[in-house]
Amino acid sequence: MEDKKILVTQSSMPDFEEYEAQIRDIWDTRWLTNMGKKHNELQEKLKSYLGVHDISLMCNGHMALELGIQAMNLDGEVITTPFTFASTTHAIVRNGLKPVFCDINLQDYTIDTDKIEELITDRTTAIVPVHVYGNVCNVEKIEKIAKKYGLKVIYDAAHAFGVTYKGRGIGSFGDASMFSFHATKVFNTIEGGAVCYNNDEYGIDLYRLKNFGIRGPEIVDSIGANAKMNEFQAAMGLCNLVHIESEIEKRKRVVEKYKECLKAVDGIKLCEEQENVVSNYAYFPIIVNEREYGASRDELSDYLMQHNIFARKYFYPLTNRFDCYAGMYDENETPNALYVSKRVLTLPLYAELALEDVERISDLIKNMER
Protein backbone atom coordinates (compact mmCIF):
# COMPACT_ATOMS: atom_id res chain seq x y z
CA MET A 1 0.00 0.00 0.00
CA GLU A 2 1.82 3.04 -1.29
CA ASP A 3 -0.45 5.56 0.33
CA LYS A 4 -0.92 4.45 3.91
CA LYS A 5 0.17 7.13 6.31
CA ILE A 6 3.37 6.50 8.26
CA LEU A 7 3.80 8.83 11.19
CA VAL A 8 7.09 9.52 12.91
CA THR A 9 6.04 7.37 15.83
CA GLN A 10 3.34 5.03 17.06
CA SER A 11 2.70 4.34 20.73
CA SER A 12 3.53 0.94 22.17
CA MET A 13 0.51 -0.71 23.75
CA PRO A 14 -0.15 -4.06 25.42
CA ASP A 15 -3.02 -6.25 24.24
CA PHE A 16 -6.32 -4.86 25.43
CA GLU A 17 -6.92 -7.95 27.61
CA GLU A 18 -3.64 -7.41 29.44
CA TYR A 19 -4.60 -3.87 30.34
CA GLU A 20 -8.11 -4.94 31.25
CA ALA A 21 -6.73 -7.56 33.66
CA GLN A 22 -4.33 -5.02 35.13
CA ILE A 23 -7.00 -2.39 35.84
CA ARG A 24 -9.75 -4.77 37.01
CA ASP A 25 -8.89 -4.56 40.72
CA ILE A 26 -8.99 -0.77 40.61
CA TRP A 27 -12.78 -1.27 40.61
CA ASP A 28 -12.54 -3.31 43.81
CA THR A 29 -10.34 -0.88 45.71
CA ARG A 30 -11.70 2.36 44.20
CA TRP A 31 -8.21 3.72 44.75
CA LEU A 32 -7.60 5.79 41.64
CA THR A 33 -4.60 7.93 42.50
CA ASN A 34 -2.46 9.27 45.37
CA MET A 35 0.37 6.76 45.44
CA GLY A 36 -1.76 3.62 45.18
CA LYS A 37 -0.79 -0.02 44.86
CA LYS A 38 -0.06 0.08 41.14
CA HIS A 39 1.94 3.28 41.48
CA ASN A 40 4.09 1.71 44.17
CA GLU A 41 4.51 -1.54 42.30
CA LEU A 42 5.60 0.25 39.13
CA GLN A 43 7.94 2.45 41.14
CA GLU A 44 9.72 -0.60 42.61
CA LYS A 45 9.93 -2.35 39.24
CA LEU A 46 11.32 0.72 37.49
CA LYS A 47 13.87 1.30 40.22
CA SER A 48 15.23 -2.12 39.56
CA TYR A 49 14.91 -2.01 35.75
CA LEU A 50 16.63 1.37 35.50
CA GLY A 51 19.29 0.45 38.05
CA VAL A 52 18.91 3.58 40.14
CA HIS A 53 19.18 4.35 43.86
CA ASP A 54 15.63 5.65 44.01
CA ILE A 55 12.86 6.99 41.79
CA SER A 56 9.77 9.16 42.17
CA LEU A 57 6.95 8.73 39.65
CA MET A 58 5.17 11.80 38.26
CA CYS A 59 2.18 12.62 36.08
CA ASN A 60 4.44 13.54 33.15
CA GLY A 61 8.06 14.14 32.27
CA HIS A 62 7.83 17.90 32.23
CA MET A 63 6.52 18.14 35.79
CA ALA A 64 9.19 15.63 36.82
CA LEU A 65 11.88 17.94 35.46
CA GLU A 66 10.30 21.12 36.80
CA LEU A 67 9.92 19.69 40.30
CA GLY A 68 13.26 17.92 40.07
CA ILE A 69 14.87 21.31 39.58
CA GLN A 70 12.69 22.97 42.23
CA ALA A 71 13.75 20.38 44.81
CA MET A 72 17.37 21.48 44.32
CA ASN A 73 16.62 24.96 45.68
CA LEU A 74 18.70 26.70 43.05
CA ASP A 75 19.04 30.33 42.13
CA GLY A 76 20.88 32.22 39.39
CA GLU A 77 22.03 30.60 36.18
CA VAL A 78 21.72 27.09 34.81
CA ILE A 79 23.80 25.81 31.90
CA THR A 80 21.86 23.77 29.36
CA THR A 81 21.51 23.26 25.60
CA PRO A 82 18.96 24.69 23.15
CA PHE A 83 18.90 21.52 21.03
CA THR A 84 16.06 19.90 22.94
CA PHE A 85 12.33 19.82 23.44
CA ALA A 86 10.61 22.97 24.78
CA SER A 87 10.22 21.29 28.16
CA THR A 88 13.90 21.45 29.14
CA THR A 89 14.24 25.21 28.79
CA HIS A 90 10.76 25.95 30.11
CA ALA A 91 11.40 23.87 33.25
CA ILE A 92 14.42 26.05 34.04
CA VAL A 93 12.67 29.35 33.32
CA ARG A 94 9.49 28.35 35.17
CA ASN A 95 11.70 27.86 38.25
CA GLY A 96 12.78 31.49 38.04
CA LEU A 97 16.23 30.51 36.82
CA LYS A 98 18.17 31.86 33.88
CA PRO A 99 19.13 29.35 31.19
CA VAL A 100 22.62 29.85 29.80
CA PHE A 101 22.90 28.04 26.49
CA CYS A 102 25.92 25.90 25.79
CA ASP A 103 26.54 24.53 22.30
CA ILE A 104 26.33 20.85 21.37
CA ASN A 105 28.96 18.64 19.76
CA LEU A 106 28.53 17.41 16.18
CA GLN A 107 29.10 13.72 16.97
CA ASP A 108 26.13 12.90 19.18
CA TYR A 109 24.41 16.32 19.56
CA THR A 110 24.76 16.35 23.35
CA ILE A 111 26.25 19.26 25.30
CA ASP A 112 29.81 20.15 24.22
CA THR A 113 31.64 19.61 27.50
CA ASP A 114 34.64 21.61 26.26
CA LYS A 115 32.43 24.72 26.20
CA ILE A 116 30.80 24.44 29.63
CA GLU A 117 33.54 25.98 31.78
CA GLU A 118 33.73 29.23 29.82
CA LEU A 119 30.03 29.79 30.58
CA ILE A 120 30.34 29.35 34.34
CA THR A 121 29.98 32.56 36.36
CA ASP A 122 29.62 33.18 40.10
CA ARG A 123 25.87 32.92 39.55
CA THR A 124 25.95 29.44 38.01
CA THR A 125 24.34 26.81 40.23
CA ALA A 126 23.54 23.84 38.01
CA ILE A 127 23.87 22.04 34.68
CA VAL A 128 20.89 20.52 32.87
CA PRO A 129 22.31 18.39 30.05
CA VAL A 130 20.12 16.36 27.69
CA HIS A 131 20.72 12.75 26.60
CA VAL A 132 19.29 13.74 23.26
CA TYR A 133 17.94 10.87 21.06
CA GLY A 134 19.07 8.57 23.88
CA ASN A 135 22.70 9.48 23.12
CA VAL A 136 24.68 9.59 26.33
CA CYS A 137 26.28 12.89 27.38
CA ASN A 138 29.89 12.91 28.45
CA VAL A 139 28.83 12.09 32.01
CA GLU A 140 32.37 11.75 33.33
CA LYS A 141 33.47 15.19 32.19
CA ILE A 142 30.23 16.74 33.42
CA GLU A 143 30.72 15.16 36.84
CA LYS A 144 34.25 16.50 36.99
CA ILE A 145 33.16 20.05 36.13
CA ALA A 146 30.23 19.90 38.56
CA LYS A 147 32.53 18.81 41.38
CA LYS A 148 35.12 21.45 40.60
CA TYR A 149 32.59 24.30 40.68
CA GLY A 150 30.10 22.89 43.18
CA LEU A 151 27.25 22.64 40.69
CA LYS A 152 24.19 20.40 40.75
CA VAL A 153 23.51 18.21 37.73
CA ILE A 154 20.05 17.11 36.64
CA TYR A 155 19.87 15.25 33.35
CA ASP A 156 16.99 15.44 30.94
CA ALA A 157 16.93 11.71 30.19
CA ALA A 158 13.50 11.84 28.55
CA HIS A 159 14.88 9.98 25.52
CA ALA A 160 17.10 7.55 27.38
CA PHE A 161 14.81 5.00 29.03
CA GLY A 162 16.68 1.73 29.46
CA VAL A 163 20.00 3.08 28.18
CA THR A 164 23.10 1.98 30.04
CA TYR A 165 26.61 3.41 30.02
CA LYS A 166 29.49 1.10 31.03
CA GLY A 167 26.84 -1.26 32.38
CA ARG A 168 25.31 1.40 34.63
CA GLY A 169 21.74 2.67 34.32
CA ILE A 170 21.85 6.11 32.72
CA GLY A 171 19.52 7.49 35.41
CA SER A 172 22.13 6.86 38.09
CA PHE A 173 24.45 9.66 36.91
CA GLY A 174 24.42 13.20 38.26
CA ASP A 175 22.35 14.32 41.24
CA ALA A 176 19.13 13.45 39.42
CA SER A 177 17.71 12.42 36.05
CA MET A 178 14.29 12.91 34.55
CA PHE A 179 12.60 10.30 32.38
CA SER A 180 9.48 10.83 30.29
CA PHE A 181 6.89 8.09 29.89
CA HIS A 182 4.88 10.03 27.34
CA ALA A 183 2.90 8.06 24.75
CA THR A 184 5.54 8.79 22.11
CA LYS A 185 8.52 7.59 24.12
CA VAL A 186 10.19 4.14 24.15
CA PHE A 187 8.33 3.24 27.36
CA ASN A 188 4.99 4.86 28.13
CA THR A 189 2.44 5.20 30.90
CA ILE A 190 0.14 7.17 28.50
CA GLU A 191 1.47 10.37 30.09
CA GLY A 192 4.01 10.02 32.83
CA GLY A 193 7.52 10.58 34.01
CA ALA A 194 9.92 10.17 36.87
CA VAL A 195 12.89 11.64 38.65
CA CYS A 196 15.71 9.29 39.62
CA TYR A 197 18.03 10.48 42.36
CA ASN A 198 20.83 9.48 44.67
CA ASN A 199 20.06 11.51 47.80
CA ASP A 200 17.25 10.43 50.16
CA GLU A 201 16.65 13.92 51.59
CA TYR A 202 16.12 15.20 48.07
CA GLY A 203 13.63 12.37 47.54
CA ILE A 204 11.58 13.50 50.54
CA ASP A 205 11.43 17.07 49.19
CA LEU A 206 10.45 15.76 45.78
CA TYR A 207 7.66 13.65 47.22
CA ARG A 208 6.23 16.68 48.97
CA LEU A 209 6.52 18.88 45.89
CA LYS A 210 4.47 16.49 43.77
CA ASN A 211 1.74 16.51 46.43
CA PHE A 212 1.11 20.26 47.00
CA GLY A 213 3.95 20.62 49.49
CA ILE A 214 1.97 18.76 52.12
CA ARG A 215 4.15 17.46 54.94
CA GLY A 216 1.43 16.30 57.32
CA PRO A 217 -2.32 16.61 57.85
CA GLU A 218 -1.94 20.16 59.12
CA ILE A 219 1.44 21.18 57.74
CA VAL A 220 2.07 22.51 54.24
CA ASP A 221 5.62 23.80 54.16
CA SER A 222 6.63 24.05 50.51
CA ILE A 223 4.99 25.57 47.46
CA GLY A 224 4.35 22.31 45.67
CA ALA A 225 2.33 21.32 42.65
CA ASN A 226 0.21 18.30 41.83
CA ALA A 227 2.24 15.87 39.79
CA LYS A 228 1.14 12.48 41.05
CA MET A 229 0.95 9.51 38.70
CA ASN A 230 -2.49 7.90 38.81
CA GLU A 231 -3.35 4.19 38.93
CA PHE A 232 -4.43 3.93 35.29
CA GLN A 233 -1.12 5.38 34.14
CA ALA A 234 0.78 3.03 36.44
CA ALA A 235 -1.27 0.07 35.16
CA MET A 236 -0.29 0.93 31.58
CA GLY A 237 3.32 1.13 32.72
CA LEU A 238 3.14 -2.29 34.40
CA CYS A 239 1.80 -3.78 31.16
CA ASN A 240 4.31 -2.06 28.90
CA LEU A 241 7.26 -2.91 31.15
CA VAL A 242 6.60 -6.63 30.59
CA HIS A 243 7.28 -6.11 26.87
CA ILE A 244 10.03 -3.52 27.01
CA GLU A 245 12.91 -5.81 26.02
CA SER A 246 11.13 -7.06 22.92
CA GLU A 247 10.01 -3.50 22.04
CA ILE A 248 13.61 -2.31 22.12
CA GLU A 249 14.73 -5.37 20.15
CA LYS A 250 12.15 -4.59 17.44
CA ARG A 251 13.29 -0.96 17.33
CA LYS A 252 16.83 -2.18 16.96
CA ARG A 253 15.86 -4.14 13.85
CA VAL A 254 14.28 -1.04 12.34
CA VAL A 255 17.37 1.04 13.09
CA GLU A 256 19.70 -1.58 11.63
CA LYS A 257 17.62 -1.72 8.46
CA TYR A 258 17.73 2.08 8.11
CA LYS A 259 21.50 2.03 8.61
CA GLU A 260 22.00 -0.67 6.02
CA CYS A 261 19.84 1.21 3.50
CA LEU A 262 21.12 4.73 4.11
CA LYS A 263 24.78 4.33 5.06
CA ALA A 264 26.11 5.15 1.61
CA VAL A 265 23.84 7.99 0.51
CA ASP A 266 25.85 11.13 -0.32
CA GLY A 267 24.87 14.04 1.88
CA ILE A 268 22.95 11.96 4.42
CA LYS A 269 24.78 11.64 7.74
CA LEU A 270 23.68 9.09 10.30
CA CYS A 271 24.28 9.06 14.03
CA GLU A 272 27.27 6.99 15.06
CA GLU A 273 27.03 4.31 17.71
CA GLN A 274 28.51 5.33 21.04
CA GLU A 275 31.13 3.27 22.81
CA ASN A 276 30.16 1.53 26.07
CA VAL A 277 26.51 2.40 25.51
CA VAL A 278 23.59 -0.01 25.27
CA SER A 279 21.10 1.94 23.18
CA ASN A 280 17.30 2.00 23.35
CA TYR A 281 16.96 2.93 19.65
CA ALA A 282 14.64 5.80 20.54
CA TYR A 283 15.11 7.95 17.42
CA PHE A 284 16.67 7.84 13.99
CA PRO A 285 17.94 11.32 13.14
CA ILE A 286 19.60 12.03 9.80
CA ILE A 287 21.49 15.18 8.85
CA VAL A 288 20.83 16.41 5.32
CA ASN A 289 23.78 18.24 3.79
CA GLU A 290 22.16 20.18 0.97
CA ARG A 291 25.26 20.63 -1.15
CA GLU A 292 26.17 16.93 -1.18
CA TYR A 293 22.64 15.56 -1.21
CA GLY A 294 21.30 17.97 -3.80
CA ALA A 295 18.22 18.96 -1.84
CA SER A 296 17.59 20.60 1.50
CA ARG A 297 16.17 19.03 4.64
CA ASP A 298 12.93 20.91 4.12
CA GLU A 299 12.65 19.72 0.52
CA LEU A 300 13.24 16.13 1.58
CA SER A 301 10.72 16.48 4.39
CA ASP A 302 8.09 17.83 1.97
CA TYR A 303 8.86 15.10 -0.55
CA LEU A 304 8.38 12.38 2.06
CA MET A 305 5.15 14.04 3.15
CA GLN A 306 3.87 13.89 -0.43
CA HIS A 307 4.35 10.14 -0.12
CA ASN A 308 2.51 10.03 3.20
CA ILE A 309 5.70 9.66 5.24
CA PHE A 310 5.72 12.03 8.17
CA ALA A 311 9.25 12.55 9.44
CA ARG A 312 9.87 15.29 11.98
CA LYS A 313 12.21 18.28 12.22
CA TYR A 314 13.20 17.34 15.71
CA PHE A 315 14.55 19.69 17.04
CA TYR A 316 13.73 22.75 15.04
CA PRO A 317 13.69 25.58 15.92
CA LEU A 318 16.15 25.74 18.79
CA THR A 319 14.60 26.67 22.13
CA ASN A 320 16.75 29.82 22.29
CA ARG A 321 14.86 31.25 19.34
CA PHE A 322 11.34 30.43 20.48
CA ASP A 323 8.94 33.38 20.22
CA CYS A 324 8.38 33.33 23.98
CA TYR A 325 12.11 34.03 24.47
CA ALA A 326 12.38 36.61 21.68
CA GLY A 327 15.14 39.13 22.25
CA MET A 328 16.58 37.23 25.22
CA TYR A 329 18.97 34.77 23.58
CA ASP A 330 20.90 34.50 20.34
CA GLU A 331 20.83 31.22 18.43
CA ASN A 332 24.07 32.24 16.71
CA GLU A 333 25.89 31.73 20.01
CA THR A 334 25.26 27.99 19.67
CA PRO A 335 26.40 27.47 16.06
CA ASN A 336 26.57 23.66 16.11
CA ALA A 337 23.07 23.44 17.52
CA LEU A 338 21.89 25.89 14.88
CA TYR A 339 23.62 23.88 12.14
CA VAL A 340 22.03 20.61 13.23
CA SER A 341 18.56 22.04 13.81
CA LYS A 342 18.47 23.37 10.25
CA ARG A 343 19.46 20.02 8.75
CA VAL A 344 18.08 17.30 10.99
CA LEU A 345 15.14 15.07 10.22
CA THR A 346 14.07 12.19 12.47
CA LEU A 347 12.64 9.35 10.43
CA PRO A 348 9.65 7.22 11.42
CA LEU A 349 10.69 4.71 14.06
CA TYR A 350 8.59 2.45 16.24
CA ALA A 351 8.54 -1.20 17.20
CA GLU A 352 5.80 -2.19 14.77
CA LEU A 353 7.24 -0.37 11.75
CA ALA A 354 7.62 -2.98 9.02
CA LEU A 355 11.08 -3.47 7.54
CA GLU A 356 9.55 -3.19 4.06
CA ASP A 357 8.36 0.28 5.02
CA VAL A 358 11.85 1.15 6.21
CA GLU A 359 13.15 0.07 2.82
CA ARG A 360 10.48 2.08 1.04
CA ILE A 361 11.24 5.21 3.07
CA SER A 362 14.95 4.73 2.44
CA ASP A 363 14.35 4.27 -1.28
CA LEU A 364 12.41 7.53 -1.39
CA ILE A 365 15.36 9.27 0.27
CA LYS A 366 17.85 7.64 -2.11
CA ASN A 367 15.84 8.18 -5.26
CA MET A 368 14.28 11.58 -4.71
CA GLU A 369 14.68 13.63 -7.87
CA ARG A 370 17.15 16.40 -7.15
Ligand SMILES: *Cc1c(COP(=O)(O)O)cnc(C)c1O
Ligand atom coordinates in the same frame (compact mmCIF):
# COMPACT_ATOMS: atom_id res chain seq x y z
C1 LIG B 1 9.22 14.33 25.95
C2 LIG B 1 10.28 15.24 26.47
C3 LIG B 1 10.13 15.98 27.66
C4 LIG B 1 8.83 16.13 28.39
O1 LIG B 1 8.24 14.96 28.76
P1 LIG B 1 6.64 14.85 28.85
O2 LIG B 1 6.45 13.50 29.47
O3 LIG B 1 6.11 14.91 27.46
O4 LIG B 1 6.14 15.94 29.71
C5 LIG B 1 11.23 16.69 28.13
N1 LIG B 1 12.39 16.71 27.47
C6 LIG B 1 12.57 16.04 26.32
C7 LIG B 1 13.90 16.08 25.65
C8 LIG B 1 11.51 15.31 25.77
O5 LIG B 1 11.67 14.69 24.59
